[in-house]
Amino acid sequence: MLRDIFITPFVDMVEAPDFLMQVLWEGLVSGVLYALIALGFVLIFRSSRILNFAQGIMVVFAALTLVGLHAMGLPAWIAVAATLAVMFVLAVTIERVVLRPLVGQPDIILFMATIGITLFLIGLGETIFGGENKVMITGELGIPTGDTVLEPFGGLLILQHLDITVVLVAVALVGALLAFLNYTRMGRAIRALGDDHQAALSVGISLQTIWVLVWFIAGIIALVTGIAWGARAGVSFALEVIAYKALPVLMLGGLESITGAIVGGLMIGVLEKIFEIYWGQPLLGGNTEAWFAFVLALIVLLFRPQGLFGERIIERV
Amino acid sequence: MKDTEGYVTADGRQIGGVLMELRNITLKFGGVTAINDISFDIREGEIRAIIGPNGAGKSSMLNVISGFYTPTEGSVWYKGEQRPKMKPYEVARMGVARTFQNIALFEGMTVLDNVMTGRLTHMNAGILSQAIWWGSARDEEMENREKVERVIDFLEIQNIRKTPVGRLPYGLKKRVELARALAAEPSILLLDEPMAGMNVEEKEDMSRFILDVNDEFGTTICLIEHDMGVVMDLSDRVVVMDYGRKIGDGSPDEVRSNQDVIDAYLGVPH
Structure with a gap:
């Protein structure tokens, strides 16, 4: 038994390095998507202290809208633009109807209000587009579907082109977002608002504008995540569950750190896969991916309540 | 003194006409009257102080000017026009910059980024241009960066430009806050207790900066302070408040010899 836990998995890893690389x-790839969802949470939390429970459903809603609009006859790329417009309208509506009265x-x-938004979006999505599973319009969007086979160490490594595209797009998106936050007026205003509302007001930052902007950015992230995940697993309300994977990512990375969200997402994606393949399937009968991330987060919280990258909480008494 | 006429200060500076006027301002919170029917004006180029004992309503007054509070009664006149009810960020965009009594900085950002936020009111490149960091957004960023560097040089905080504000000692934070307000090139600069909690040396530095700012940029300054000595040295005209009422208004010398002011500060036998 001990041998199975502590020795066999590592022997397997060394003996089949190509398989380890595949894992x-x-x-x-999963980690990249977790990181994207977590990023949506972090952006909204930083600028408004709201833990946005609706981030997961926004992913589903964006994907549903895209597929639905395409089914109604819009060409793929126009449907993307129209979905972006819908996400913008959604951001404005949420700010006006939900956030502003609750300042x-x-x-x-x-x-609680974001839970309300979640339920509302589920209802709205089902009413307009129906609740059945749909197929993401991968081909129409020009996302490649083939695969590349590499042969490291004389073994076999299969890279799906879809996965490669997802990773590249995610990297580009995160890069653009970081540049936007660090080098532009609006980006600086977003960061400023997260630090101190009063001071932000005193330098002429409008809460309302920034909130709309931040929710819109979260909507863009949701759309990208929705396309990527929808291409892998189909578009249905079950997708929402992957958003809850973002919660352990946030516990690891801290709610305020963009770097934390990225590193936390990648860590959870990679670790849960490794655990599943080398420990979960042989010893526990598999399907450990469903809970591994949460257990890992719990253990981290025991030792570092502020998360791996969160600021140390020092309270002056 | 007429609205459009100025006056010459004791040290020979020419002060202009009325820039901002507060008419019969009353501010009530429920049953508490924080400000009771106060009127005064701030003239172009002067250093105007509001003083008074704790709880006199000085900070409330500053919050009315900067739009954080809306007065219950009375009106604010700015550049000859009555100011409608405004949100703080709108007031900021009209050229009123301020600092806070309990420093309000963006702790997670560097000194440079903090001061750059002061330029927000002067930047208006479109969101698209900003998103792709091209054209007007980039030029604007460069241009504003230059102005910010000048302010940073002026306040002698070059050596901490890249330091996150959270790590700075109190005195320097106050200076960074002043830099951020100054970067906005405000028509009126409001300072809420700029010297609170400072030691003598830091107070002297801050006084020098305030005088230099006024001298170099001609900025109109309205400040609150309860260190009487500092106020009398710095300011051209002083408003004295006590229990929400105005009990004195004039040059430091006039105020110093005003019986009501002496009573408020030293107490009177009943």
Whole structure:
């Protein structure tokens, strides 16, 4: 038994390095998507202290809208543009109808409001586009479907072109986002608002504008994640579950750190895959991916309550 | 003194006409009257102080000017026009910059980024241009960066430009906050207790910066302070408040010899 836990998995890893690389690659791709969803959470939390429970459903809603609009006859890329427009309208509506009347309320109220948004979006999505599973319009969007076979160490490594595209697009998106946050007026305003509302007001930053902007960016991220995940697993409300994977990512990475969200997402993606293949399937009968991330987050919380990258909490007494 | 006429200060500086006027301002919170029917003006180029004991309503007054509070009664006149009800960020965009009594900086950002936020009101490149960092957004960023560097040089904080503000000692934070307000090139600069909690040396530095700012950029400054000595040295005209009422208004010398002011500060036998 001990041998199975502590020795066999590592022997397997060394003996079949090509298979290990395959596992790592697949974990990395999931990790990229977890990181994207976590990023959506972090952006909204930083600028408004709201833990946005609706981030997961926004992914589903964006994907549904895209597929639905395409089914209604819009060409693929026009459907993407139209979906972006829908996400913008959604951001404006949420700010006007939900956030603005609740300014200054305790965080828990705002959190509850985002649960309300979640339920509303589920209902709206089902009413307009129906609840059945749909296929992402991968081909129409020009996302390649083949694969590349590499032969490292004389073995076999299969890279799906879809996965490669997902990783590249995600890297580009995160890069653009970081540049936007660090080098532009609006980006600086977003970061400023997260630090101190009063000071932000005093330098002429409008809360409302920034909130709309941040929710819109979260909507863009949701659309990209929705396309990527939808291409892998189909578009249905079950997708929402992957959004909850973002919660352990946030516990690891901290709610405020963009770097934390990225590193946390990749870590969870890779670790859960490795655990599943080398420990889960042989010893526990598989399907450990469903809970591994949460257990890992719990263990981290025991030792570092602020997360791996969160600021140390020092309270002056 | 007429609105459009100026006056000459004791040290020979020419002060202009009225820039901002507060008319019969009353501010109530429920049953508490924080400000009771106060009127005064701020003239172009002067250093105007509001003083008074704790709880006199000085900070409330500053919050009314900067739009954080809306007065219950009375009106604010700015550049000859009555100011409609405005949100703080709108007031900021009209050229009123401020600092806070309990420093309000963006702790997670560097000194440079903090001061850059002061330029927000002067930047208006479109969101698309910003998103792709091209054209007007990039030129604007460069241009504003230059202005910010000048302010940073002026306040002698070059050596901490890249330091996150959270790590700075109190005195320097105050200076960074001043830099951020100054970067906005405001028509009026509001300072809420700029010297609070400072030691003598830091107070002297801050006084020098305030005078230099006024001298170099001609910025109109309105400040709150309860260190009487500092106020009398710095300011051209002083408003004295006590329990929400105005009990004195004039040059430092006039105020110093005003019986009501002496009573408020030293107490009177009943």
